């Protein structure tokens with residue numbers, strides 16, 4: 001990462017709120033009204049918008065907003081893979097929830113002959129902003145969660161290792177193209193926290209030989225703003241600290257800052273990107289709210305090891321709220337930076 005970053009760098013987790021026109025454009029595309037060139041133009045514009053909102057707010061390390069990823073990791077990523085057969089959702093009516101998402105059965109060894117699309121994402125975003133850029137990528141265990149092993153693989157972990165190889169190739173290509181900060185999103189570790197040692201081995205295989213700063217994002221689920229877990233990181237500690245990642249991006253705002261003390265209880269050289277803005281809450285934090293949360297985090301984490309982020313991506317947040325929250329995050333961070341400089 002460039003040395004020019006300020007103390008307490010601000011960043012995002014990855015996804016950004018869709019503008020209204022992207023919803024209507026995708027609905028039109030689903031009805032067959034868009035050609036590939038129309039779609040590319042629309043998604044390029046959406047990335048420009050996401051970058052612009054982050055730059056306007058003053059975010060230090062930006063992302064492309066995952067504007068090309070329809071549904072975080074589902075359609076986009078599985079669409080790049082062969083060997084999968086789509087299964088209908090278990091529940092189709094009623095309140096929108098995780099159990100309404102599609103899943104797949106593995107019918108042949110999984111491959112991704114043309115990669116996962118991250119290189120294209122990176123190249124476009126890199127050409128559209130001068131700011132440091134973070135590239136998020138869903139991790140293999142989380143991706144494997146929607147894949148039934150069928151008769152091809154023994155269990156979810158074996159599916160995950162097949163995906164880890166595909167992701168590893170993609171990440172190496174990404175780093176070779178210039179991406180210097182890659183974040184692996186593995187919310188499923190925090191959901192199925194029973195075997196952290198297995199997660200560590202899988203994670204380290206996934207990023208093996210990737211020449212970039214590596215982050216790991218663990219949260220408790222955010223689809224339609226709903227978690228899917230007990231919302232505690234404790235069972236993962238201390239084993240999870242053996243992942244070969246430089247930074248942990250964890251959610252705290254939505255849990256009233258619970259478990260920041262883990263950082264003191266299990267000292268390590270890892271950075272913490274602390275989620276201090278609640279992406280699920282329509283209450284928009286003030287800069288002073290954010291400053292207050294940063295001060296609490298600083299009781300457990302050294303300032304040079306702390307970054308400030310929202311809890312998770314903004315894909316499930318209204319855009320006006322996402323903009324307000326980003327601004328408050330940046331302004332609140334500036335308040336604490338001034339306090340630290342005054343000491």
Ligand SMILES: [Zn+2]
Pocket residue numbers: 013187217218219220221222311312313
């Ligand atoms: Zn998340």
